[in-house]
Amino acid sequence: MSTAQLVSSLEKEDRTQPGYTDEGLHELSFIRKYVFSTDHKTIAKQFLFLSLFFLVVGGALAGMMRWQLGFPGQPLPGGGVFPDTMAPGGIILPEFYNSLVTMHGTIMIFFAIMPLLVGVFGNLLIPLQLGAPDMAFPRLNMASFWLAVVAGTVMMASFLVEGGAAGAGWTSYAPLSTSGEWTGVYLGQQLWLVSLIIMGASSLTGAVNYITTVINMRAPGMTWFRIPLPTWSLFITAILILLAIPILTGGLIMLLFDQLIGTTFFIPAGSGEPLLWQHIFWFFGHPEVYILILPAMGIVSEVLSCRARKPIFGYHAMVLAMVSIAFLGWVVWGHHMFQSGMNPMLGTSFMISTVVIAVPSAIKTFNWLGTLWRGDIHFDTPMLHALSFVSMFIIGGLSGIFMAAPAVDIYLHDTYFIVAHLHYVLFGGSLFGIFAGITFWFPKMFGRMMGEGLGKVHFWLTFIFYNLVFFPMHNLGIQGMMRRLYDPNEYEFLQPLQEMSTFISISAFLLVGTQSLFAFNFFWSMFRGRQAPANPWNSNTLEWTVPSPPPHGNFAVMPTVYRGPYEYSSPEVDADFYPQDRPPPGAGPGGQAAPEPTPGPAPTPEPVAGD
Amino acid sequence: MNWSWMMPETVSTYGPAIDQLYYVILVITGVVFFLTEGALIAFLVMYRHKEGRKAAYIHGSTKAEVVWTVVPFLIVMAIALASKSSWDLVKNPANFPADAMRLVVTAKQFEWNVTYPGADGRIGTADDFTVRNQLHIPVNRAVRVNLRAEDVIHSFFLPEFRLKQDAIPGREIPVWFEATRTGEFTLGCAELCGLGHYRMKGTVYVHTEADFQSWAASRAEEQQQ
Amino acid sequence: MNHSATAVMDPRHPMPGMQVYNLKLGMWIFLLSEVMFFTSLIGSYIILRFAHPEHWTEPGVILNVSLTAVNTFLLICSSVTMVKAFAAIEQGDQKGLKLWLLATILIGASFVGIQFFEYTKLIHEGFVPNFAAYTAEGANLYGATFYLMTGFHGAHVTIGVLCLSFVLFRAMKGAYTSESYGGVEIIGLYWHFVDLVWIILFTIVYLL
Amino acid sequence: MEAKEHQKQPYILIWVILLVLTLGELGYAFMDLPKIVLALGLIAMAIWKALLVAIYYMHLRHEPRRMWILAASPLPLAVILVVTVLTEY
């Protein structure tokens, strides 16, 4: 493409022109429109397909793990397809099991949940909810997606190389992860590192984009405290990503050098410090777990308020709680290292910061309950998922309190209690939040409604099986079962627990199977679902004022924002909702004579408050 | 199936304090759990959509925000405070019993090597002897173990003693414990350390003082030959 | 006004925000992540050195301080030429812009060249990052952290030189005016940041 | 664009200061002083130089207060990480 052509194609794409519509876009080739698209909505969908693919992969890995744990030493049905280095005759080998755990955790966290929350909802919602035509840097946005594809390809390729995929846990503690000498995994571990470095670059480009967009691209009247909570949460998340990911990238690079060129940053044989890796990893890792929950919290706040037809309880408190979670999240990383040989005094200070971080979570929880109180609750599929987010997050959060007390953590650390905790916050929290978000914004993304009946069946079965899988894990942990054990029956005192493990595994297979309902509903609704109106949920935020799906450039006329996003059941109007861009009564027809609605320099709080 | 929320039996001196703390947290979180989930379900039933119902137009309440910020804060600080003493007791070397029997445990893929000081009571001398995957100790006497690792990180886990501590190559990390009854207990590895992680286990034998002495003597003798 | 500049300085968005146009805000935000990246490298260096001081030697024993002082001098000069290029285009001085940019590129490239020369010499003397092959004085953590930090800094300079060349290329085509100089300003920000990192590295790696 | 007042900038003066400080560092580093005094002095001079670059060359001087806060935001995190881990040794 010559420069002149490039410029003219960009001209056509200049969605900042007032009144810009999709017309004229037909000249864009299929590739430019669907593959190398710079439209934030298309990129959101691309991220959706990519991360759902990885969610399926992660679920399949979990299924195999559960097979081994439920039926140790028995051949995996259909496991004959694996080479003898992984599962001879279908019987999973210990080293393959370690790869399964590692890749399950890695894929779920970096390639499923994180892109689902940040890649999908960040891209979809930020411009739409702010009244912007697109992201600040559309081409950077495209780069972010394609970097994620490259990273995912490298990660999947590591299954195929000699020695198999990485097997040192998703935390890849050094020195285990520094050399194939200890694990038998050489190239796989290196590909794991390379893949995460690339994925970090993808997240970073996304974060730069989101932060700039939120600060600079808001429609007139969209003051900081009129921003809908999903966008707030994604803004704060982007700041966490911006500052946490580079720390991990630095660590990954050092680990890669230890593997490849013989440095010894983390290898004690050459005076390296294994604990340094842990500090670096968890200094990133704890902010990371909040990266994985904050956007879900934002999504859930939106859905709860909309489907309870009631203003969110304590909007300002909600924002402040997220900001303080983001602040405190930087000073608690040591709670993952209580038993690592860290200085015990340091342990005490980490304990205090860790329990304090429960307070903003409490504020959020109680505000959600307050939102439901005296509401008019509609039990649609998104609402069911959002409600189950609240109830499951409470369980996951409360189990965190046990380990936050380091004395109790001595016993619980690295047992199934941790596994239960992390799945309650990550599945019960993040994934239910994602289900709520997908079902809520599906009409906006695809222009069709998602099947309600099937959606509810999927919800209830998931909710039940999910609890049957993960709740008993608390009990396993209390009875001392360690995590990442290929075959717990090696330990005599764990043998009586086999029955429970088998029960969990059967429930897990049912849970995985149930997800096919979601997949079916998803694809069926995409092509056959009922046509969606612009605003199927009678919601207030700006994305519902444009057609479903929104045209290129989003807003035919730049919206003006008159009020906060959660004015449900306002006495000022008859309907039980009051969109953000509707001029107040008394304003002339079409909002022409509307008095300037607090435009211009917003009463801006410190925009970096989130870090 | 064993759905128990009770901690299994403990045989160390500080085990009961840790279990106690666990039960306190269990009760507190249990109460919070039932209150919040109960309120959630009650609201769902009471305020479910009915024709003609309009939700209350309420934006929040500063008083409520203050209450539910301060109360959880006080509760969690109390938990932290309660935790501190047990934590210091178990993990702070300054509080370790001075007269404890000293051992060295060296972890490597995938075995535990326990080194005893031998007759002279000092480690690092010729009469030391080492046993593999067996930890013999006398009852009612504090034992101080210096943990080492040869290759990768392992974690020294005595479930019945409520003790867990990572062993890190290049460092020596002290821990202590004291058994309150004789018997055979589990020694496990709680940190992923490679493909044999799941079978890196040993047995703790708690003897009476006399039995321990005779075992040690016979072991030392074997070593000489 | 070139096209992409219109998109970023969108007239429809006189948003309060930072009162800074998108591209510049984006560059600043990106630089924050760079700060954290160098934090992880420099922080690891500080911690490792603190834990194993015996691996390091007195300044000047292995590393050639005077050569690097020259290099530091060069990089500081390149910052001044960069800021001069920016000042030129602010005045609409196209010729000044091109000259100062060219000067910056040349100085930046010589920095990389000198560093490359320094590396070859050091490696020849046995000062290498890897454990097994290290033979110089001190021990291997010294070499490893040295190459890690200066290497990633050097990579940043190299990328900066490439980007500057691109900006120069666009400047030759008259892409910048006294009204629209976003590209020059943000490459300048990046360049000064890289200089700033070097100021820190020079002190802690060579002089401490 | 916002900045026409960049015109009379002390760019050259800053350059001279930076060079003088660099020479100062070079001289100071090889003085016969206790290690800690050397370290503190050198770090102080390095930070001084870094600030000069940020304030004058990166034009923080002309940016709104929010930009200062934005620019400074990672620094506390960096300090927290390094200082905390250092207490281990």
Ligand code: HEA
């Ligand atoms: C989304 C992810 C997420 C979230 C939100 C959290 C939230 C919390 N986590 Fe969790 N955590 C993980 C993901 C997450 N965690 C993961 C993945 C691991 C394992 C990593 C690995 O090793 O592989 C882990 C591990 C982990 C550990 C280390 C355990 C160990 O390895 O030994 C600890 C220890 O303190 C901990 C604590 C907490 C605490 C205190 C919270 C708090 O933020 C929770 C706060 C919430 C509540 C408390 C509930 C709501 C509040 C109320 C209803 C109010 C009333 C409550 C009280 C008065 C108590 N977590």
Ligand code: HEA
């Ligand atoms: C968000 C993260 C996430 C999620 C969702 C899950 C989901 C599951 N996990 Fe996960 N798990 C982790 C994160 C997660 N896990 C992490 C971080 C670890 C620690 C790793 C380590 O120790 O290093 C871990 C470890 C871990 C263990 C401990 C292993 C061990 O220590 O030995 C076990 C054991 O049972 C387990 C089981 C499961 C099961 C049965 C599921 C099931 O819920 C899976 C159900 C299936 C799905 C969720 C897929 C569904 C697919 C769709 C819904 C998409 C369909 C739609 C379309 C195609 C359109 N996990």
Ligand code: CUA
């Ligand atoms: Cu040793 Cu696990």
Ligand SMILES: [Cu+2]
């Ligand atoms: Cu954490």
